[in-house]
Amino acid sequence: MKLILLLFALIATPLAAQTALPPAPYADRQLADPALERKAKALMETIRCLTCQSQSIADSNASMAGDMRSQIRERIMAGEQPESIRAWLIARYGDWVSYEPTAAPILWPLWAAPLVLLGLGVLLLRGRIKRKARP
Amino acid sequence: MRKLLIWLPLALFLAFIGLFTSGLFQPDDRIIHSRLVGQPLPAFTLPAAASDRPPLASSQLAAGQPRLLNIFASWCVPCIAEAPQLEALKAAGAQIDAIAIRDARPDVDAFLKRNGNPYARIGLDARSEVQIALGSSGVPETFVIDGKGRIAYQHIGEIRADDVPMILDRLRAAQ
Numbered sequence: 001m002k003l004i005l006l007l008f009a010l011i012a013t014p015l016a017a018q019t020a021l022p023p024a025p026y027a028d029r030q031l032a033d034p035a036l037e038r039k040a041k042a043l044m045e046t047i048r049c050l051t052c053q054s055q056s057i058a059d060s061n062a063s064m065a066g067d068m069r070s071q072i073r074e075r076i077m078a079g080e081q082p083e084s085i086r087a088w089l090i091a092r093y094g095d096w097v098s099y100e101p102t103a104a105p106i107l108w109p110l111w112a113a114p115l116v117l118l119g120l121g122v123l124l125l126r127g128r129i130k131r132k133a134r135p
Numbered sequence: 136m137r138k139l140l141i142w143l144p145l146a147l148f149l150a151f152i153g154l155f156t157s158g159l160f161q162p163d164d165r166i167i168h169s170r171l172v173g174q175p176l177p178a179f180t181l182p183a184a185a186s187d188r189p190p191l192a193s194s195q196l197a198a199g200q201p202r203l204l205n206i207f208a209s210w211c212v213p214c215i216a217e218a219p220q221l222e223a224l225k226a227a228g229a230q231i232d233a234i235a236i237r238d239a240r241p242d243v244d245a246f247l248k249r250n251g252n253p254y255a256r257i258g259l260d261a262r263s264e265v266q267i268a269l270g271s272s273g274v275p276e277t278f279v280i281d282g283k284g285r286i287a288y289q290h291i292g293e294i295r296a297d298d299v300p301m302i303l304d305r306l307r308a309a310q
Contacts, residue, residue: 021237024262050272053165063237064272067263092270094170 024070040073043082046099169270176284177268181258184235184243191258197284201309204278205233209246211274217293218250225253233257281309
């Protein structure tokens with residue numbers, strides 16, 4: 001009985017999978033070289049999925065995200081640098097596609113915020129120290 | 136100075152409220168337009184996606200006359216809704232080529248048999264490679280390609296009946 005069930009399971013899977021195209025070769029398969037895979041993974045975690053807009057392509061199950069993962073792994077394997085792949089994607093989809101903030105003027109306040117906050121903190125601290133020194 | 140500082144938190148609070156309210160009234164645009172509009176089509180060569188149509192290469196889209204490049208898929212439901220509009224465009228003289236995304240030839244054949252086939256050539260992009268190279272983020276999309284192979288316009292989503300005259304105007308403008 002168990003054998004028959006197993007047989008059915010084996011037959012049923014390919015039939016069910018017939019209409020859906022298999023995922024691209026490297027969509028869910030890691031690269032053989034761990035160093036390259038680490039590079040590819042780091043890039044994939046900062047590329048936004050186009051069909052499910054609040055996920056990175058590393059987290060998404062969308063078929064297009066799978067195709068993008070495979071393309072990124074293959075290009076890294078072929079020796080391309082992650083930042084050049086990111087630039088290639090930004091040239092097509094805009095800054096929007098990357099989670100990594102760029103140095104565009106619109107983001108200057110974001111980069112300046114830590115310095116401004118630090119400055120404010122120093123001012124506040126100086127005021128308090130002065131007050132304590134003068135009892 | 137000190138007296139003014141007391142009002143700073145309230146001022147900040149009101150500024151944030153203002154920011155959030157203005158955000159509420161801004162239209163929510165989540166459409167990702169391709170940055171390649173106005174630029175040459177990336178080079179590609181694709182195998183045939185249908186049994187009775189030739190394959191598609193980017194060089195064939197730079198043949199002097201503006202053409203439409205439709206991105207579709209047999210598994211895409213809005214593409215069915217779009218089919219009559221593509222027929223209308225073809226009847227109005229538009230030359231339409233297509234790329235089928237993540238598809239297989241028997242599925243494309245069945246889709247075209249059911250919904251009509253307005254395409255001159257159909258390329259098969261089984262792994263979305265050309266779609267990503269085009270800066271396209273879904274199906275269906277339609278690009279107007281001018282005679283020199285430059286992307287003149289990108290229409291995102293299905294072409295509705297009232298979009299047809301606009302698409303024809305874009306084709307004429309790309310002459």
